[in-house]
Amino acid sequence: MTLPEKRTMEWDPTQFFREDEDMTPPPFALVVLNQPINEIALSVLREHALTTVCADGGANRFFESAKSRGVEGTDIPDTIIGDLDSIRPEIRAHYASLGVNIVQDDDQYSTDFTKSLRYLREHEERFISSYADRISKSPAHHPIITRDPVSGERRRLEILILGGLGGRVDQAFSQIHHLYMMNQQQNTSGPGSGANTGHLYLISEESITFILQPGPNTIHVPRTNRPHTSTTSETDNPNAKTHRLPESTVDEEDHLLEENVGIIPLSGPARITTSGFQWDVEDWATKIGGQISTSNHIRAEVVHVNTNVPVLFTVELARRLKRVSR
Structure with a gap:
């Protein structure tokens, strides 16, 4: 019996930063972890991200970054999710007053990181559809890429994770572990062969990291x-x-x-x-x-x-x- 040839996985980690090109990057979301974040990358990526989710104490990091630029009242995340034991009370109150979606998830068998990824996967069709509608009505923007250029299948949400490799070594290993586990889960349960599933990219202070299949x-x-x-x-x-x-x-x-x-x-x-x-x-x-x-x-x-x-x-x-x- 001849086994089918594996389909080539395509990766393009810098497409989200190529804002000067005549293109709109494929649909993607940002997850901000409670680790040192790359503020330069955050400022570039926020322009085209469909949504920004802070994993519990990641809201503290996001707030401090916005405050350093004097935009803490206008540059806000869309969702904060986790058991909410790390977000500072005054920052939670600040974002609640501005209408940020705050989701308390007390599941003790998952981390705030995995809760954020699960939330995005559960709502990705809504994010992609609403953004496609908005883009189609705006002549000032290029159409969003919602179909895989090779297979023609509907593309899934790419997820860019900010933070995770700074600070404590055990937490860095934890983020790599969860990056690996989430990749394995979505490539065994996603549609089709798995080649069409949305990629996960971990963007740290100095690098872009992802799991090759x-x-x-x-x-x-x-x-x-x-x-x-x-x-x-x-x-x-x-x-x-x-x-x-x-x-x-x-x-x-x-x-x-x-x-x-x-x-x-x-x-x-x-x-x-x-x-x-x-x-x-x-x-x-x-x-x-x-x-x-x-x-x-x-x-x-x-x-x-x-x-x-x-x-x-x-x-x-x-x-x-x-x-x-x-």
């Missing part, structure tokens, strides 16, 4: 800062094939990503094949406690990773999009 994955990485073409640097991948590809010609102020990437196995040993990086590998064994691919470099506009199990993919944000240290 088993099979072929294509990652679009335009406007990456690729200044180096040397093949003499050391790498953790002794079997890697080095590549000397053209340098990026994008001006620094237009960069969206730096060249550094990592591909990390999470659930046990993995075997990966890559192309488009400075050090490419073929059927390469990687595991925690063995060899792992860190500090590799992007060397193409589109890169490819084929993996036999889910793996974490993380890429560095361009300097101009990183959180400013205070």
Whole structure:
């Protein structure tokens, strides 16, 4: 019996930041966690986000960011959800007075992070439909992309998670764990083969992180800062094939990503094949406690990773999009 060929998963982590292009990004929502957030990314992403959800104490982070810009009374989230033990009372009262939807969910078997994701998945059709109607009536905007360009299927809500990798190490691991678990759940219970499910991207102070699924994955990485073409640097991948590809010609102020990437196995040993990086590998064994691919470099506009199990993919944000240290 011949097994069906796995469908290629398409990833485009910078499409939400490419506001200068003649396009509107696909439908997406923001989740703000109770961790240090990237205020620069937040300010860019808020313009096109369909909705912004604060996970309990994430409302404190959102408020402080808005207050630093003097817009705490006008720049407000749409929903705050969680057991509400972390949001400061005065901030809860502030947002309640402004009509923010505050949902108390006392489920002790899920985190505020997973409660936020569950809320968005339960209401995603409403978010997408209402936004599509609004956009269609506004000639000043480009039509929103609600259909997958390949399959023609209705696209699901992409979710961008702000925070999660700053602060305490155990909480960072918790967010990666839940990112992994939610990806696995939606790719086994979502419509069709799972390739049409909305992606989850974790945007931290310096990186964009997401979980690649088993099979072929294509990652679009335009406007990456690729200044180096040397093949003499050391790498953790002794079997890697080095590549000397053209340098990026994008001006620094237009960069969206730096060249550094990592591909990390999470659930046990993995075997990966890559192309488009400075050090490419073929059927390469990687595991925690063995060899792992860190500090590799992007060397193409589109890169490819084929993996036999889910793996974490993380890429560095361009300097101009990183959180400013205070």
